[in-house]
Amino acid sequence: MLQARVLPAMLVGFVGGIASGMLGVGGGIILVPALVFLFHLPQRDANVVSLAAIAPMAAVGAFFFAGSGNVDTRVAAGLLTGSMLGAMVGVKLLTRAPEALLRTLFAVVVALAGLRMLFP
Amino acid sequence: MSAAEIAIAVSLGLLVGTLSGLLGVGGGFIMVPGMVVLLGETQHVAQGTSLMVIIPTAIVGTITSARVRSMPWRLIASVGAGGTLGAGLGVYIALHVSDGTLRRIFGILLLFVAARMLFRPRRQPMGEEI
Numbered sequence: 001m002l003q004a005r006v007l008p009a010m011l012v013g014f015v016g017g018i019a020s021g022m023l024g025v026g027g028g029i030i031l032v033p034a035l036v037f038l039f040h041l042p043q044r045d046a047n048v049v050s051l052a053a054i055a056p057m058a059a060v061g062a063f064f065f066a067g068s069g070n071v072d073t074r075v076a077a078g079l080l081t082g083s084m085l086g087a088m089v090g091v092k093l094l095t096r097a098p099e100a101l102l103r104t105l106f107a108v109v110v111a112l113a114g115l116r117m118l119f120p
Numbered sequence: 121m122s123a124a125e126i127a128i129a130v131s132l133g134l135l136v137g138t139l140s141g142l143l144g145v146g147g148g149f150i151m152v153p154g155m156v157v158l159l160g161e162t163q164h165v166a167q168g169t170s171l172m173v174i175i176p177t178a179i180v181g182t183i184t185s186a187r188v189r190s191m192p193w194r195l196i197a198s199v200g201a202g203g204t205l206g207a208g209l210g211v212y213i214a215l216h217v218s219d220g221t222l223r224r225i226f227g228i229l230l231l232f233v234a235a236r237m238l239f240r241p242r243r244q245p246m247g248e249e250i
Contacts, residue, residue, distance in 0.1 A: 009195055010202030017206020019226055022214045024167025026146015026174050027207075030226075031199060033233040039195075047144025048189070052182040052196040054146050057203035058174035064211040065168025072169045075159055078126050079151065079173045082133025083140065087181035090141020095188060097142070106143050107237035113149040114230030117223050 005039065012038065013053060021061040026054040029113050032106060043102045047094060128158050133173065141181040146174040167214065 012034040020027030028050040035046035065071055094102070121129075132154045136147035148170040155166040185191065213222065 005195065006198045009198035010205075013199035013202025013204075014206035016199070017203035017208075018210040018213070018222075019206075020146070020148075020171070020203065021207035021210020021212075022222060023148065023210070023226075024152050024170040024214070025148025026140070026178065027203060028140075028143065028145030029149065029230060031203075032144050033237065035199075037233075037236070045192070047142070048182075048185050049192060049196050049199065050144035051140065051178050051185070052191065053199040053203055054144075055175055055178035055182065056200040057207045058146060058171045058178065060204045060207040061211050062168065062171035062175060064208070064215070065164070065171055068164075068168075068215060070164045070168035071172050072155075072161060072165050073172075074121050075125075075129050075155060075161065076169045076172045078121070078129025079133035079136070079169070080176055082130040082135075083137030083147070083173055083177040084133075084180045086134045086137020086139075087141040087177045088137075088184050090138040090143075091181050091184040093138070093142045094144075094185075102143070103237055107234045109139070109143060109145070109149075110230050110237065111234035114227045114234060116149060116153070117227030117230065 008038065013057070016053075017057045017060070020054070020057045021064070023117070024061070024065070025113075026050075027057055028054055029110055033110065043099050043106065044094060044097075047102065047106075125159060132158065136173070137177050137181075140174075140177050141184065146170070146178065148174060164215070 016027035016030040019030050031050040032046045035041045136151050140147040151170040152166045155161040
């Protein structure tokens with residue numbers, strides 16, 4: 001079943017990747033809704049797939065930004081200390097949170113991100 | 121970096137990581153403005169640093185997930201493969217091209233997505249399998 005989805009999935013990734021590299025974000029804001037609406041994944045599964053797919057995308061972006069000297073390693077170290085711990089907590093919450101709550105939370109975050117893109 | 125700045129960075133990271141694991145996002149949309157406003161980074165350095173932080177955060181989140189559930193690796197690999205190509209193009213746009221128009225397109229797209237998620241909920245899925 002999933003084989004037929006390889007090309008559409010790559011296309012979804014491509015659009016998410018553009019947002020990721022361009023804006024310095026993960027791209028999950030694009031990936032998750034695409035997986036929910038186009039691939040009909042439950043919200044929880046979409047979040048899990050998105051997070052896993054984000055890692056290689058961010059690596060490409062980080063490589064180019066670092067090449068042009070646009071990474072502050074000390075600040076990155078501080079952020080990482082918190083964020084890796086947070087990621088474990090977040091995933092634990094994800095496995096317990098109800099679908100409807102996940103969906104509403106995500107929609108709010110998407111709306112905020114959209115507003116920020118329109119009014120930087 | 122002062123002790124206060126380290127504390128700010130770690131706290132910001134904790135918030136971003138939790139959202140990241142919970143919602144499957146990188147969290148850059150919070151990290152980038154957070155670094156610009158709270159830590160005085162330039163926009164480009166904030167974006168580069170954000171991407172750098174997202175890599176291990178997403179890996180840790182994914183490993184945590186993989187320990188408690190089965191993962192649709194084929195779908196993940198497809199999305200990730202397309203994503204790496206898109207990311208290259210996105211960075212090129214960020215560093216060499218004016219990104220105002222694309223930014224507005226993404227912004228409007230996201231508002232539609234948010235509205236649809238909030239006001240037209242999909243039927244509950246039959247099962248959790250992928």
